Amino acid sequence: xxxxxxxxxxxxxxxxxxxxxxxxWLEDLDPARDEVVAFAKAVHAEGRGETVILVAATxxxxxxxxxxxxxxxxxxxxxxxxxxxxTGPIIGGDGTAHRFGFNGWGGKYDLPxxxxxxxxxxxxxxxxxxxxxxxxxxxxxxGDGTGLVVTTEQCLLNxxxxxxxxxxxxxxxxxxxxxxxxxxxxxxxxxxDHTDGHVxxxxxxxxPNRLAIxxxxxxxxxxxxxxxxTARAQAFGVEVVPVPSPGRVLSxxxxxxxxxxxxxxxxxxxxxxxxxxxxxxxxxxxxxxxIFPDREVVGLRADHILTGGGSFHCISQQIPA
Numbered sequence: 001x002x003x004x005x006x007x008x009x010x011x012x013x014x015x016x017x018x019x020x021x022x023x024x025w026l027e028d029l030d031p032a033r034d035e036v037v038a039f040a041k042a043v044h045a046e047g048r049g050e051t052v053i054l055v056a057a058t059x060x061x062x063x064x065x066x067x068x069x070x071x072x073x074x075x076x077x078x079x080x081x082x083x084x085x086x087t088g089p090i091i092g093g094d095g096t097a098h099r100f101g102f103n104g105w106g107g108k109y110d111l112p113x114x115x116x117x118x119x120x121x122x123x124x125x126x127x128x129x130x131x132x133x134x135x136x137x138x139x140x141x142x143g144d145g146t147g148l149v150v151t152t153e154q155c156l157l158n159x160x161x162x163x164x165x166x167x168x169x170x171x172x173x174x175x176x177x178x179x180x181x182x183x184x185x186x187x188x189x190x191x192x193d194h195t196d197g198h199v200x201x202x203x204x205x206x207x208p209n210r211l212a213i214x215x216x217x218x219x220x221x222x223x224x225x226x227x228x229x230t231a232r233a234q235a236f237g238v239e240v241v242p243v244p245s246p247g248r249v250l251s252x253x254x255x256x257x258x259x260x261x262x263x264x265x266x267x268x269x270x271x272x273x274x275x276x277x278x279x280x281x282x283x284x285x286x287x288x289x290x291i292f293p294d295r296e297v298v299g300l301r302a303d304h305i306l307t308g309g310g311s312f313h314c315i316s317q318q319i320p321a
Contacts, residue, residue: 080111
């Protein structure tokens with residue numbers, strides 16, 4: 001079993017979920033579509049990047065996607081919502097599409113189509129599919145390409161995913177099914193994250209044994225979480241690369257929401273970083289430009305996508321070259 005390639009390895013294409021259900025997005029539907037198209041356009045990079053496949057759930061959404069994004073391929077596959085990082089297949093180093101159980105992030109959002117969208121996307125690409133009988137979402141793990149993977153205890157050991165799942169069992173499954181031979185366990189994820197602490201909002205590998213972790217901003221509700229993650233990573237022997245945190249990001253109802261610059265996407269030509277207008281945007285772009293000198297760093301607002309619960313990394317799933 002060969003572990004999945006790191007995200008900075010070459011991609012053949014990327015699936016990106018396209019907002020399709022007005023009843024889920026309400027007044028955010030049209031602006032969220034604008035943000036998704038801007039993200040897709042940046043990743044495509046006028047043909048210098050990778051093929052973009054916008055996945056729409058309805059004919060109306062597909063027609064809208066084609067009109068707004070003529071540079072992209074558009075496919076229609078029924079799904080509940082756009083979070084393809086979690087519902088799409090995880091493609092291993094040998095090209096096998098791994099499909100895991102999915103239960104709506106611990107039973108919170110049970111939407112038709114989400115449980116088998118990964119299988120349909122993989123078959124549509126003609127990929128060999130391996131089915132696994134435990135629950136994990138793609139946003140819960142991140143690998144560095146050497147067999148090392150990072151995750152959080154809050155998510156992967158949560159009884160709302162796999163009952164009676166302990167670290168030894170999780171590590172064995174990650175090894176047997178995905179080829180990871182070392183696991184860096186972080187603690188909790190971001191405050192009020194309905195995914196129960198997905199690591200792709202907290203810490204991301206940016207090179208072999210190099211993990212980017214936010215450094216707390218003033219009045220940052222996640223400052224203890226960042227400190228704990230940094231301490232655990234350093235104790236494990238991983239190099240920690242500090243990046244800015246957007247700090248306190250609030251909903252229109254003044255509730256703390258899990259806005260994070262860490263939900264970036266590493267494409268063939270660009271790194272796309274979500275921005276929230278909190279005053280750290282320029283510093284975040286500069287930090288990632290230093291981390292990825294071989295790629296253009298593009299910062300884009302993701303406020304309306306975030307109303308649905310995620311950002312650019314959450315709505316995308318790369319197809320390795």
